[in-house]
Amino acid sequence: MKLHMLAFGAHPDDVELSCSGTILSFTTQGKTAGIIDLTRGEMGSRGTVAIRADEADAAKTILGCSIRENLGLADGLFEHNTASLMLVIQAIRKYQPDYIFCNAPEDRHPDHGKGSKLVEEAAFLSGLVKITTEVDGVNQQVWRPKMVLKYIQDRWLTPDFVVDITPYWEKRMESIKAHKSQFFDPNSNEPQTYIASKNFFDGIEARAREMGRSAQFQYGEGFITSRIPGVKNITELY
Numbered sequence: 001m002k003l004h005m006l007a008f009g010a011h012p013d014d015v016e017l018s019c020s021g022t023i024l025s026f027t028t029q030g031k032t033a034g035i036i037d038l039t040r041g042e043m044g045s046r047g048t049v050a051i052r053a054d055e056a057d058a059a060k061t062i063l064g065c066s067i068r069e070n071l072g073l074a075d076g077l078f079e080h081n082t083a084s085l086m087l088v089i090q091a092i093r094k095y096q097p098d099y100i101f102c103n104a105p106e107d108r109h110p111d112h113g114k115g116s117k118l119v120e121e122a123a124f125l126s127g128l129v130k131i132t133t134e135v136d137g138v139n140q141q142v143w144r145p146k147m148v149l150k151y152i153q154d155r156w157l158t159p160d161f162v163v164d165i166t167p168y169w170e171k172r173m174e175s176i177k178a179h180k181s182q183f184f185d186p187n188s189n190e191p192q193t194y195i196a197s198k199n200f201f202d203g204i205e206a207r208a209r210e211m212g213r214s215a216q217f218q219y220g221e222g223f224i225t226s227r228i229p230g231v232k233n234i235t236e237l238y
Contacts (some may be wrong), residue, residue, distance in 0.1 A: 021165025159222025
């Protein structure tokens, strides 16, 4: 299955928190999108692997994604090595996305920066013919996406561009709330964590408004690129 876009996240809720509005901008136009989580989030203080898998599947449906897979790397402990690179390369070649989204290049959680570097490098290596991969005994074709875009997470990083997600705001929040074991719930008996605080949850809207305001949108999602994006017509710029 070829996808227009493929979003990678180190943890099962990274994509929803950071680029789910942009995913919705694809899927509501009839374009295909998918999510691949690098880990199962098993080191999280709240929820279980099974609960988080169910939540991730619910969010996939809300966002209209065609696929969601998990590579099963070790949460908090995965390494940037040949084995992990090959897993990501196989996923990229399997779905041949035009655009890849990945974690912030640096952030509060060390997995985010590691995941960003891992996916960006795999996206390049996926285009090399002398790196061979196979799935079910069948050799995969090489593939390199048009662009790798890094979404912005907990720490403020200056975006290279901002996507208007205002039309998709309610649906975006619905996909985030699907991960209910992780976020603020005054009735929960689970351990209190940084992302389970009311302040963090309120900050989701504040960040989207801040990003949006910088580009004159109500709500926005910002992205960082490794190379300068180009436009064929200056009127495409907002």
